[in-house]
Amino acid sequence: MAQRTGTGRGTAARAARAGAGVLAGAATAAAGALWLAAALPLSAGLAWPRTRPAARAWLAAGTARLISWERLRLESLLGCTVDPAPRTGRGLAYLGLRAAVTALAAPLLASVLGVAGLLLGGSLFEAATGTVTTVSLALPWVSVSTPSITMGLAVSLLLLLAAAAAAAGLAALDRVAARRLLGPSTADLLALRVAELTATRAGVLRAIDAERRRIERDLHDGVQQRVVALAMLLARARRAGDTERAAHLLEQAHRESQRVAAELREVAWKVYPTALDELGLHAALRGVAERSALPVALHYAVERDLAPEVETAVYFVAREAITNAAKHARAHRVEVAVRTTAAGVELSVRDDGVGGADAGGGGLVGLARRVAALDGRLEVSSPAGGPTLITAHLPAPARQEG
Template sequence: MLLGCATALLAFLYFALAGAALGPFLLWPYTRSSALGIFVAGVRGLTAVERNRRSAFFGDRFPEHYKASDQKLLRYLAVRSYAGLLCAVVLGLLGFGAVLAGLVALRTVQGGFTWDDWLAQLLLGGVLLFLDLQGLRSLAELEARSARECFGPSERELLRRRIDELATSRAAVVHAVDAERRRIERDLHDGMQQRLVALAMLLGRARRGRDPGQAEALLRQAHQESQEIATELREVAWRIYPSALDSLGLAEALGGVSERCGIPVRTEFDVDGTLPQPVETAAYFVVSESVTNAAKHSGASAVSVRVELRDADEGGPGSPGSPGGIGQVLAVSVQDDGKGGADPAGSGLSGLRSRVAALDGTLHIDSPPGGPTTITAELPCAC
């Protein structure tokens, strides 16, 4: 705070001297822009000093990418110069009070004060000390709030961004749900419906046939077709929502993904305790969609899946960064040794991103040409 008083005095002197020197040029339209640029350059230097002071002594961490406007910088430096000068006055009064307290203590030792005088001085000094400390605290809070508004997004800006993120996430979720419904309709219409029609035709031919041998062959073919239809129906049901996720948990549901995959899948599951149901569902679909894509499109020979629960401030290999806030996140990583080149804008991966974003999570896709492809999702568990 003492150093802030010195920098505030420097800012006040800069406003006074630079304003007086550049005032005529600021008033003349032909030189106004150049003079304003010179004046703002000095303001930027002084605000950089203030920013470094906040970071060094108060531990503030401001976003590096955020660039404040010239109006914000001018307003901040004006508030800082005013608050800093007031702080100097408060600190001066505090020091003066300390000197008076020392004199009172000295006269008390020498016997110059009676008990009534001593109690009166103690009461008055206590009130003044309380006012001084309250003034320091208020000025410190004013300085911190001004710094946040200048060097980082204000509370109103953060709230506006959050509203925009929620609106975008809601629209993406609605789009993903519609896309999922269309995919299910295609699976049922193009797959199940046609196979059921073929099954009905086989049974009809067997019923109308006169040759018992041919009828027997048609019935065997119809029986085989019914088994394949049942298998495909189970696959569709698993893609919609796996019942094992509710009855057996995430670990067993991921084991079912490994069993149904046509290539080897190695799964590491490091989670203790119970996860929120939305987090388990999102994690399952991240793994299921990623493994299915690897088996169908990447030409991979093996897939590795790792699911772990860790603190939100921890990072992991290949992690894009944990979401903000405290608590724990469920980190899901799926890597295959295929040819790479996965399209993050594809319907499957974009749907996963929307599903993860709906939980305030992050999805990172790293798929360079030639592979490998690594899909990492981080899901906050505080929902």
């Protein structure tokens, strides 16, 4: 019962806001009509090159001011947020459409509300003065006799409901017109998408170059140094004068070769973990948690197989975030959660460190590029004092078989 009451109140509040939006729209439509009338002589200045810049500036400034009022009304009263598209011509078209619709609808709505008000007022007057009469309504198939107060209240209620429905229709039409004329056009959206893809491609290339430099650094500073040490040990063993010393050097060389193999496995694991293909994302993340220098609590709730590129992105974002927490955050514990959502898959990595992570830093920028390459987004919350929360939202198409 309480839930129904809350739902009813919410519906009434939305209806009241829509009605207020329509009433406010009548005022802004009148202002728009006045501006259109003033814009006609200004538009004549567009025909001459000398006056064209000034006329264009005046038209753009006045239209932008009115459109800003319209956006405020749409967002606050009609719950319609439109991405800005600064086109004076489309703004004038929107103002003209609203002025025309308001000129047609306002008299009708005013008439309906006026009649409803007269009937309601008359019914209340009859009830107060005791002058209620009987109204007979003869239809072809039935005759109805009813007190005039009942008839007045019923008809006024029907008229008010019709006015409310008309106001809701006008509000819906207003939202559609705003999205079509005030928002970006199909060409604008296409250009924006092309720009996003271009930036994403450039970001991916930079991330690939950075990864290559990291691999080269790991090989140079780690594996290469150990291979050189191994070669030196083998050379010393070959030049050794006695068998015991040669055996001792060969034993050292054997241990060094094991370290080289371990370094190579570590580099290969950083490039791409075979567990991701062989055992799946869950097992690969468990491996990251086990290798971490910090305690990692893993919560995995993925209910379907993910595409390989999505699994790879989730894996590397989780691994990099855990590594950053261990190296820079002075954290004591990390929590990793992976779950499917209606939009795809969500990964969150939270640590209890000191916070202050820079979202524009190299590591996080690389993660953001990796996520953006799949049309996802990366969110970083790291206030001073902590905690740090990194959340990746990724679309998750199902794994293609074969």
